[in-house]
Amino acid sequence: ADATTIIDGEAVAADVRADVTAHVEELEAAGVTPGLATVLMSDDPASETYVSMKQRDCEEVGIESVHVEIDADAPAAELYETIDELNERDDVHGILVQLPVPDHVDKRSVLRRIAPEKDVDGFHPENVGRLVAGDARFKPCTPHGVQKLLAAYGVETEGADAVVVGRSDIVGKPMANLLIQKDPVGNATTTVCHSRTEDLEARVGGADIVIAAAGIPEFIDGSMLKPGAAVIDVGINRVDAETEKGYELVGDVEYESAKEVAGAITPVPGGVGPMTRAMLLYNTVKAAGLRHDVDVEL
Ligand code: NDP
Helix, strand or coil, X not given: CCCCEECCHHHHHHHHHHHXXXXXXXXXXXXXXXXXXXXXXXXXXXXXXXXXXXXXXXXXXXXXXXXXXXXXXXXXXXXXHXXXXXXXXXXXXXXXXXXXXXXXXXXXXXXXXXXXXXXXXCCCHHHHHHXXXXXXXXXXXXXXXXXXXXXXXXXXXXXXXEEEECCCCCCHHHHHHHHCCCCCCCCXXXXXXXXXXXXXXXXXXXXXXXXXXXXXXXXXXXXXXXXXXXXXXCCCEEEECCCCCCEEEECXXXXXXHHHHCCEECCCCCCHHHHHHHHHHHHHHHHHHHHHCCCCCX
């Protein structure tokens, strides 16, 4: 069989960061320092890690970062007030509330509270609506990153049969919405699968492009794939392993068998993950550009 292309998310993310850095310099020349606020209301170590990675990423490209921590058992009003203050601040162009928020806080109210112009996650209903309508302001970072990977490796989406496994608001749904847009990295005939889908094997087996985002360790293997398919593995799953930390990260795809059949495939880690982080930086400079009328387009 032909050699499988390993899609290098670290490399493409580095290119995105270089573009972002150039945009930061343009903004600086116009007297604007882009700023991202991260808000953490959780004791979850994974969430803490994600937030600190985002802050480090900002620093690397010259984005100013502001961080607010709220006690996980504080009243929801405290989070709302924090968002209101950040909405008002001129030095904050993007606001990211790390999800999940505690159970006593209504996630939808939180997402609606963020000014749509600062909603760099792209989860505010106005931004969701704009994306669906083909007039996206901020594309959600993970599906946008996947789109960039497909484009970077010349994976033809137009006319392709794409299967998205997962229908979450942060990955599956926006991914499918991007793939069906009249756009050079859209125009795919797109099927969305979820936990009630019957005969997932047949759907996946017919796909030219498989986007796996179900959060189930290695549940798609090579035998399910159409030979030559492009396989984008969004899953990040912890499984017990004899490593220092006692676990390792695996995707939703069984990499070893899948790479024998796929035409192109993303590894985990090193595939979609770095792209998600890079697209957040991009959305932040885009927000600053929109605010100050400096053209920022990748
Ligand atoms: P969710 O748990 O919110 O959604 C999972 C989706 O998969 C649901 O729509 C669910 O269906 C569907 N699903 C569950 N079981 C099956 C099944 N047996 N067959 C088909 N579909 C199924 O997860 P997220 O979308 O937030 O994340 C998905 C994965 O991606 C996780 O591993 C997460 O860690 C990872 N992730 C990675 C990111 C990255 O940067 N690489 C960023 C974000 C997430 P139903 O709706 O019916 O319940």
